[in-house]
Amino acid sequence: MDLRFTPEELAFREEVRGFIRDNLPREIRERMRLGHPARKQDIVAWQRILNARGWAAYSWPQEWGGPGWTAVQKMIFLEENLAAPAPEVSSFNITMLGPVLIQFGTEEQKRRYLPRAANLDDWWCQGFSEPGSGSDLASLKTRAVKEGGHYVVNGQKIWTSTAHNADWCFLLVRTDPKAPKQQQGISFLLVDLRTPGVEVRPIISIDGSHHLNEVFFTDVRVPVENLVGEENRGWSVAKYLLGNERTGIARLGKSKERTRFALEKAREVNMNGKPLIEDRGFRTRVAQIEVDMKALEITQARVVSAYDKSQDGRPDPLSSVLKIKGTELLQGTSELLMDVGGPQAMPVWQQELAALTNEPALLPEWAVQATPAYLMLRAASIYGGTNEIQKNILNKAVLGL
């Protein structure tokens, strides 16, 4: 038993860190440090820089343009990228669509979509959830009826992250409403969002941002060659996508980076006339977070190390532990930073807009930004399978309840 990285892994970490340091545009890094969400152009720019290095499709096999990394290397890459802090590569393109096409797609689909997904030439979004189908995804109702060479799609998706930025959507539709089980009769389609009949409407979330959308499909004609896998077998495609190896699900690098940033800011703000960093209660709170991060780091290493050794490549049910604890830490560290900001974290103030008219900084930008980040991260325990669903998974897969 050994917790240490091998010299090769340590060298790899240095290589990744060095590359990010030398190639991440300074302006992007600075905005992210201040807590701004990455803008579309930042995400695209950074993913293309990574792709030129052969790293954007970090989890794909080499045959399809991936670097062929071990699970440990992927973990190191993701952590360094988050800790930089740099924009995350598009999870829709890289961890969802890519592996699905590689597993289920036709040669033609792979050739057509994979290189563009890696380079973020196409921005993909995920059309899974519906107003009536959240955690109970298999109950989805969006219909697709085959008419000649097309599926005609009618229905509505919701909570569709970044659909307003997206070019394409991978969509779960019901192709056989008479199937005996609701998991049967579902198909997985690739939909060009410029197709007539697609309408994207924004949902403004509690952080004030436009991240989520509703997507309406009215007689949208999708060519039959955009079916992935077999018709009516889309549920196994979706299950594969959702259960895919989730090395990065804990997003520990982000929690670590936000904690470091909070400590830095805790030197600048006061508590009872002394720097907050000297306050005992604050220090104990940080110590507890550090304990939880350390435990998660080792649990994650156990999962990743087991993944590298397992032959079947099936997801470890312990991934659910990573999701639960990882999101609790993301939420906990965002709360910490907001609390460091204190009253200055409460105003709605866009310094970037003010700067356009040469207005001087009115408030510390990091503090103002800490609150929307905190608000947005309340979603972390909801998306990707709510933490309650993760507990159900543990019960079924491990505990036998």
Next chain:
Amino acid sequence: MDFDLTQDQRLMVESVGRLLADTYAFEQRKALLKTEQGWSPALWAQYAELGLLGLPIAEEHGGFGGGAVEVMLLMQEFGRHLVLEPYLATVVLGAGAIRLAGSPAQQGEILPAIAAGTTRLGFAHYERQARYDMTDVMTTATGAPGGGGFVLEGAKSVVLHGASADALVVSARTAGSRHEAAGLSLFLVDANAPGVTRRGYRLRDGTEAAEIALAAVKVPGHALVGEKDNALPVIERVVQAGIAATAGEVVGAMEAMQAMTLDYLKTRQQFGRPIGDNQALQHRAAEMMVALEQGRSMAMLASMMVDEPDAADRARNISMAKVGVGQSGRFVSQNAVQLHGGIGMTEEYAVGHFFRRVMVIEHMFGDTAYHLDRLADGVA
């Protein structure tokens, strides 16, 4: 990174598991608790035969030459069965001090006897006023008149298996004042020496401990273990080894409680169905599993940090492990009792025994609050 067991480790775990399955059924353990000694000398001899008592002792001293990871794995098995023998006191703590700081003569005499099962030690460091403060030592050792020896004076509190030990590793001030880091020394003291008074009792988990009074206890100069006035680093390392070992024990106990609880959730019927059909209870069980796995990770951390040369890094990581395992243990054991309902409160049922072992361990070597406080010192 590597989390797999070696062939040797697996074999050890399996053979210990088999032995304990035969000898440590709940009723057998209850019978042992009722004996005067409270543990089994016959099993102790069997541990010696299996090489377990020499596990962390060097081969040249009749041991197995294993490390903290092996000890953790063994303690995990012990935790699963709530083993009562004085392994922690003798092999981890007492022998640990001799291994770390003993003279060649001390090592050559004591360690083979421990490995053979013929000598048992106690680690008499903490004092009543000290709570968890490792430097708060009021017991003194002064040079014996005429030179060539020491006289010990003071009292030690809650010394694990102190009443039945053959010899004690005792900390005492040879210089400095209370709370001072420098000036501590360790002595190997015959437990039956004149002036040593031991008042034994049971802890809440049924294991044995003692209050020990030292009144003008004379020891020879060669009883000194390690450097005079500079024992704190040794004491710290012994305590750290104790934390790592008991972390493994807590993991084993948590596993047992988790298994018992799941079994109960699946079989206990209320309202015409198993209580485990209730999602509120299912989620609690899942949260117990999360806590158990996080605790397991921290026990691994502790055992892998025991031999870390960087003292600050070692102390910090082991404190983290103590906090993590302490919190996991509390969560799992409290919920194990809760999910069992009334039966979990009874002495006749095993879960409450595991509960108390985990509780006692949390209050050894600095509790959760103590180590969290130390970590808070280090936040930067």
